[in-house]
Amino acid sequence: MRFSQELRGQIVAHALEDAPNECCGLVGGGAGAAATVYHARNAEESPLRYSVHPSDQFSIMERMEEAGEELVGIYHSHTVSAAYPSQTDINLAEGWPEPLYLICSIVDPDEPDVRAFAIRDGTVEAVALTVE
Ligand SMILES: [Zn+2]
Numbered sequence: 001m002r003f004s005q006e007l008r009g010q011i012v013a014h015a016l017e018d019a020p021n022e023c024c025g026l027v028g029g030g031a032g033a034a035a036t037v038y039h040a041r042n043a044e045e046s047p048l049r050y051s052v053h054p055s056d057q058f059s060i061m062e063r064m065e066e067a068g069e070e071l072v073g074i075y076h077s078h079t080v081s082a083a084y085p086s087q088t089d090i091n092l093a094e095g096w097p098e099p100l101y102l103i104c105s106i107v108d109p110d111e112p113d114v115r116a117f118a119i120r121d122g123t124v125e126a127v128a129l130t131v132e
Contacts (some may be wrong), residue, residue, distance in 0.1 A: 082107065083113040083115040
């Protein structure tokens with residue numbers, strides 16, 4: 001998926017802002033490219049798990065529709081582990097297999113690591129993120 005440096009920066013900023021809790025949000029776009037990063041609240045308010053706050057999810061999906069975007073990604077941060085889906089993340093993705101999952105690790109806050117994955121039927125596949 002194509003991603004701009006600015007959008008990547010918005011995810012990293014959100015991760016640092018919500019630390020030590022995980023942050024989360026949605027990414028709108030289309031045709032293999034991300035267009036907008038939408039910050040959401042983590043309903044779990046936890047350093048170990050996330051769930052996109054239901055009312056945020058609802059309002060973001062409305063804004064995406066108005067902008068003519070599709071849901072292309074769901075992002076969250078890892079504050080104490082690498083940018084790779086946990087078993088919790090894999091389980092959570094079961095109900096939502098279409099979007100890509102972006103994980104921003106800020107284990108080293110000076111070197112944030114953002115990676116993308118397709119998670120389908122319990123299988124994790126790394127997806128190239130082209131940051132331009
Ligand atoms: Zn996770």
